Every structure is written in structure tokens, then in C-alpha cells.
Amino acid sequence: MLTTKLTEMMESCLAGKPDTGSCVSSQSENLQVYLRIRPFTAAESDNSESQDCVSIEGPDTVVLKAPRSCQSNRQSEKSLPQTAQRFTFTQVFGPEASQRTVFEGSVRGLVQNVLEGGNCLVFTYGVTNAGKTFTFLGPDHDSGLLPRSLSIIFNSIEGRLYSRADLKPQRCRDFSRLTPDQQAAESSSKKNLLRLLKEVRQKTYSGCTGYEDVMGSTVSVLCSSLSSDSSVNSVSESDSFCLDVNSNVRFSVWVSFCEIYNENIHDLLEQVTSGHHKRTVLRLSQDVKGNSFIKDLRWVQVNSSEEAYRVMKIGKKNQSFSSTRLNQLSSRSHSIFSIKILRVDDVGVPRVLGISELALCDLAGSERCSRTHNTGERLKEAGNINSSLLTLGKCISAMRLNQHAKIQHHVPFRESKLTHFLQFFFCGAGRVSMVVNINQNALCFDETLNVLKFSALAQKVVVLNSRPVVLDDTSQSSAMDLSVIIDDADRRRNVSGRGRKSSLVAWETTLEDVLEGEDEEDEGEEEESVMEGTVLEAGGEEDEEEEDEMTMEEDEKVTIHHVKSVTEEVKVFVSVCEQSDREAALRLVLEAQIREEVSAEFMELFNKMEKDYR
Numbered sequence: 196m197l198t199t200k201l202t203e204m205m206e207s208c209l210a211g212k213p214d215t216g217s218c219v220s221s222q223s224e225n226l227q228v229y230l231r232i233r234p235f236t237a238a239e240s241d242n243s244e245s246q247d248c249v250s251i252e253g254p255d256t257v258v259l260k261a262p263r264s265c266q267s268n269r270q271s272e273k274s275l276p277q278t279a280q281r282f283t284f285t286q287v288f289g290p291e292a293s294q295r296t297v298f299e300g301s302v303r304g305l306v307q308n309v310l311e312g313g314n315c316l317v318f319t320y321g322v323t324n325a326g327k328t329f330t331f332l333g334p335d336h337d338s339g340l341l342p343r344s345l346s347i348i349f350n351s352i353e354g355r356l357y358s359r360a361d362l363k364p365q366r367c368r369d370f371s372r373l374t375p376d377q378q379a380a381e382s383s384s385k386k387n388l389l390r391l392l393k394e395v396r397q398k399t400y401s402g403c404t405g406y407e408d409v410m411g412s413t414v415s416v417l418c419s420s421l422s423s424d425s426s427v428n429s430v431s432e433s434d435s436f437c438l439d440v441n442s443n444v445r446f447s448v449w450v451s452f453c454e455i456y457n458e459n460i461h462d463l464l465e466q467v468t469s470g471h472h473k474r475t476v477l478r479l480s481q482d483v484k485g486n487s488f489i490k491d492l493r494w495v496q497v498n499s500s501e502e503a504y505r506v507m508k509i510g511k512k513n514q515s516f517s518s519t520r521l522n523q524l525s526s527r528s529h530s531i532f533s534i535k536i537l538r539v540d541d542v543g544v545p546r547v548l549g550i551s552e553l554a555l556c557d558l559a560g561s562e563r564c565s566r567t568h569n570t571g572e573r574l575k576e577a578g579n580i581n582s583s584l585l586t587l588g589k590c591i592s593a594m595r596l597n598q599h600a601k602i603q604h605h606v607p608f609r610e611s612k613l614t615h616f617l618q619f620f621f622c623g624a625g626r627v628s629m630v631v632n633i634n635q636n637a638l639c640f641d642e643t644l645n646v647l648k649f650s651a652l653a654q655k656v657v658v659l660n661s662r663p664v665v666l667d668d669t670s671q672s673s674a675m676d677l678s679v680i681i682d683d684a685d686r687r688r689n690v691s692g693r694g695r696k697s698s699l700v701a702w703e704t705t706l707e708d709v710l711e712g713e714d715e716e717d718e719g720e721e722e723e724s725v726m727e728g729t730v731l732e733a734g735g736e737e738d739e740e741e742e743d744e745m746t747m748e749e750d751e752k753v754t755i756h757h758v759k760s761v762t763e764e765v766k767v768f769v770s771v772c773e774q775s776d777r778e779a780a781l782r783l784v785l786e787a788q789i790r791e792e793v794s795a796e797f798m799e800l801f802n803k804m805e806k807d808y809r
């Protein structure tokens with residue numbers, strides 16, 4: 196049984212093929228793509244040049260018509276006779292659709308999936324000023340997807356909240372048990388964080404000096420949003436899911452909030468002391484199972500939707516916004532709000548049965564510099580935004596190609612922080628949905644056409660929909676017991692002079708921030724929790740015990756074969772890439788070596804554990 200579990204763990208680790216985006220499996224489903232059309236603003240309605248170029252043809256279809264000015268240009272070019280193009284989506288929400296309708300049609304199902312143990316990613320996509328942040332967050336009086344998700348989560352777990360802070364999520368699908376001292380520290384740091392919102396509101400009342408954009412002009416809209424009672428959002432509905440769980444099961448909810456700004460990841464909940472402007476740059480890491488996570492990102496336990504909403508507001512205050520020609524309050528970064536739910540069996544010593552995650556990303560909008568007239572810092576931001584969105588497009592396109600190609604093409608997930616982060620979800624972490632926002636104004640025709648073309652392609656991408664990790668609560672061999680064995684083995688190897696570095700794949704060694712030598716890994720602390728996490732997931736496969744008929748030898752053959760086939764694939768892949776992308780090929784070879792090293796380590800553990808268990 197143990198052997199099978201470890202084989203599965205190892206195979207799963209190795210199955211994360213290097214950057215080929217091979218995500219198709221029998222448990223796969225198409226990426227869900229929703230379209231939301233933003234209504235004209237009052238100013239746009241007053242503008243005589245505003246003309247509608249999008250019409251809805253059904254619940255899932257829109258037609259984009261080229262405006263007259265564009266048509267004449269195109270006809271003279273004789274290159275694009277098509278003046279109307281049809282696009283199909285999972286669902287289309289017209290300009291009159293309410294926030295509630297959009298939520299119910301798109302994200303509600305995902306929230307249910309997360310409460311049942313699955314992992315989901317939702318991200319917004321569109322050009323600047325198309326309504327992404329409105330959809331994602333919404334104003335206080337008309338909440339968007341994020342506040343609604345929080346509300347329904349807490350409604351659903353009412354009376355089942357695990358409010359003790361002794362179990363904290365760690366890394367990707369891992370957790371740690373906090374000592375009383377750590378719990379006290381956790382609680383006081385949360386108090387300090389929540390106090391920040393009050394301070395900002397006070398500053399806001401006394402002249403709105405709490406937040407200034409990079410250019411120095413006060414962002415008044417944000418101030419006015421913060422000046423309202425930010426602890427309350429407009430979701431007053433009692434919408435909830437009926438959860439089919441054992442009466443002992445409790446839910447512990449943790450949130451984090453970060454942004455990718457100019458290709459750097461920053462924690463939006465980091466408290467930067469006044470006068471000290473440099474924010475910490477965080478890095479993406481990956482554990483032995485191939486799960487990526489943002490190292491040192493702060494996770495805060497929240498006990499109500501109001502509390503979570505306040506944390507979200509604090510993060511929003513720290514996010515990079517600026518006023519541009521097209522949007523008075525334009526997001527200059529991609530923001531990621533994550534909700535982790537620990538399912539805890541609260542009898543005796545509480546046990547974590549499973550960890551699920553809902554990641555909500557509000558992407559910055561692509562923009563044409565000819566329309567925004569951005570210069571200086573804004574132009575640099577736009578360059579980074581456009582380039583990461585372009586990489587997203589390249590990834591989607593390559594993934595789509597790989598679904599039919601015999602030779603897998605390189606998917607450049609690691610060309611940008613955004614796609615690097617999304618890679619985990621695209622390649623098997625769970626369900627993925629994209630909410631595309633467009634502006635129906637004909638002035639945006641070209642940009643809208645690009646967005647729709649991209650969305651049509653994205654919709655054809657198949658993502659692996661992995662099974663939720665359900666840790667069987669009748670498990671006989673506790674995760675902690677196994678963890679101790681593995682940690683011991685690991686420690687012994689360390690003592691014998693062999694480092695543990697190879698168990699943690701530091702993906703960002705291939706990225707530029709590491710080359711700049713910014714922060715060093717704390718490997719000793721990290722390794723232990725990687726191992727805990729690994730075992731925790733293995734514990735969930737108890738029900739497959741009866742199928743375990745393989746001997747250790749057979750298991751080893753399988754894994755060795757797997758290692759070889761991965762290496763073979765990399766070789767083929769390298770030869771394909773050599774002409775076009777030598778740098779990427781070298782990265783892959785390095786990655787394959789790391790994978791082999793990891794598998795050798797696991798093999799050693801196999802042998803050791805088998806002996807221990809005899």
C-alpha cells in the first residue's frame with residue numbers, strides 16, 4: 196500500500212512534464228470562458244462618436260461588427276472582407292447583466308467545487324477600461340465575484356467554522372501545526388493588519404492623503420471607496436451550499452493577496468513601514484509534487500466574510516493603481532486573491548482532511564500606447580503588462596497546438612511570472628475559468644477583436660481537472676507518522692553530508708530576479724514542510740489499498756521507466772527546440788536533471804521505508 200502511494204507520488208512528480216503543457220487526460224475539461232460586455236458609461240453615452248460594435252446572438256454567442264470607418268479602411272486594403280465575426284463562449288453576459296447574474300453564471304459552481312475539496316482558478320481578461328476590476332471586485336454597493344465568493348463560502352460553513360489558529364496552510368497543499376506562541380503571534384499580527392484599514396480610513400477622512408499614485412496625483416476614486424465602511428460589502432444574500440460532510444468536520448479559512456507588478460511578485464498584505472518604500476520581492480517555488488506556490492506569502496486566517504473583505508480592502512489599498520487616459524483607476528498589476536480552506540476533523544487532536552483553494556486573479560488590461568499616450572513609468576508598466584499577456588497568449592496557443600500535435604511544443608510558461616503562476620492550474624491543479632471583459636464601444640474595435648480571437652482559442656484549450664484531494668478520515672496510518680519517517684530519512688541524509696536542496700525545485704533559478712541575487716532560500720525550514728505535504732496527500736489514497744498488488748521491485752521498474760521516458764521526451768523536445776529556442780532547451784535539460792535527482796532521492800526513500808515497514 197505504502198509503496199503504491201509513493202509510486203503515485205513519484206509518478207505525479209515526474210508527470211509534470213517540462214513545459215510541454217501536456218494537460219489532456221480523461222479527466223480533462225475545456226477551459227470555461229465567460230464573456231461580459233460592459234455598458235457605456237455616462238460620458239461615453241454623451242459622446243457622439245460612441246457607437247456599439249457588439250451584438251448578442253444568443254446565451255453564448257456574440258457578433259462583432261466592424262465600425263463604418265474601419266470597414267472602409269479594410270475594404271480598401273482588400274485584406275479583410277469580413278465585417279462581422281461570430282464568437283461563442285460558455286456564456287455571454289450583456290451590458291445589463293447584474294453582478295449577481297454574472298457571479299451565479301460563472302463562479303458560483305467553482306465555489307461549490309472548492310468547498311467540496313477541489314481547486315479552482317478564475318481570472319479576468321480584457322483590455323484596459325473594459326470592466327475587469329468592476330467584475331472582479333465591484334464597488335462596495337454592488338459587489339463583484341470576489342466578495343460574493345467570500346460571502347457564499349461563509350454562509351455555507353456557518354456553524355462549522357474552525358476558528359482556532361493552530362493549523363495553518365503552508366506551501367501549496369501543506370499545513371503546519373502552530374505552537375501556542377506562534378498562535379499568539381499570528382493573532383497579534385492579524386490585529387495589526389486589520390488596524391491598518393482603520394488608519395487608512397482616518398487618513399482618508401482628513402484630506403485623502405493615504406494613497407498616492409506613482410506620479411504623485413491622488414487617486415480620489417480609491418480614497419472614496421476606502422472612506423466608506425469597508426468592513427461591509429453589499430452581499431446581503433443568504434445564498435449557500437448544503438455541504439455533505441461528517442458532523443465533526445470543521446472549516447478553517449485563510450486568505451492571501453499578492454500582485455505581480457513590473458514582473459515582481461509583492462505581498463499586498465505586507466506592512467511597509469512609512470519612509471521605507473522598497474517592498475519585498477517574493478518568489479515562486481515548487482514542491483516535489485510539482486505544486487507551485489509563492490514563497491513567504493502571508494496567509495491570514497479569517498472567521499467571517501466581513502473580516503476577509505477587510506483584508507481584501509487592505510490589499511487593494513496597497514495595489515498599484517494609476518490614472519491613465521483611458522481609466523481613472525487603472526490596475527497596473529495583476530492581482531491574485533487566494534482563499535484556502537482546510538477541512539478539519541475536529542475530534543481529539545484535530546486532523547486536516549484536505550486543503551482546497553480558490554484563486555481569483557484580476558489581470559491588468561492590455562493597452563495600446565497610441566490610445567493611452569502613456570509615458571515614463573506608466574509606459575514601462577504597460578510594456579510589462581502587455582508582455583505578460585502576450586506570453587499568456589503564446590501559452591494558450593501552444594497548449595492548444597499540443598492537444599493535436601505528435602511532438603509536444605514548448606509552452607513558455609516561464610517567460611513571465613503570471614504564466615508561471617498560472618501553469619500550476621493549467622496543468623492539473625483543478626478547474627479553470629476565464630471571465631473576458633469587453634467594451635462594446637466601436638472605438639475599441641481592434642482591441643476587442645483581438646481579445647475575442649484570443650478567447651475563442653482559449654476556450655478550446657483542455658485543462659486537466661484533477662480529482663479533489665480527499666484525505667480519508669478513516670485512515671489508519673496517520674499522515675504525521677509517515678511524515679516523521681520521511682523527515683528522519685531526510686535528516687540522516689543531511690547529516691551524511693548530502694544536502695536536501697534537490698527536493699525543492701527552485702523554479703526561479705531560471706528567472707531574472709534570482710540572477711539579481713535578491714533573497715536566499717531558507718532550505719532547512721522549507722524541506723520539512725515539503726515532506727509533510729507530500730505525505731499528507733498520500734494519505735488520501737487509502738481507498739486504493741486493495742488495488743495495490745505491485746511489489747516494490749515492480750514499482751521501481753515503473754518509476755525508473757518513467758524517469759527514462761521523461762528523459763527521452765526531453766531529448767526529443769530539445770532537438771526540436773534547438774533551432775528556435777536554445778535557451779529554453781537548456782532550461783529543460785536542467786529541469787530534467789533536477790527531476791531525475793528528485794526521483795533518485797525518492798528511490799532511496801522507497802528502500803529505506805520498505806525496510807522500516809518490514
Ligand SMILES: Nc1ncnc2c1ncn2[C@@H]1O[C@H](COP(=O)(O)OP(=O)(O)OP(=O)(O)O)[C@@H](O)[C@H]1O
Pocket residue numbers: 232233234236290321322323324325326327328329330522524525526527558559560561632
Ligand atoms: N458592468 C458595469 N456596469 C457599470 N459600470 C462598469 C461596468 N463595468 C465597468 N464599469 C465602469 O467602467 C470603468 C472601467 O472599469 P474597470 O476599472 O473595472 O476596468 P478594467 O478593465 O479593470 O481596467 P484596467 O485594466 O485599466 O484596470 C469603471 O469606471 C467602472 O466603474
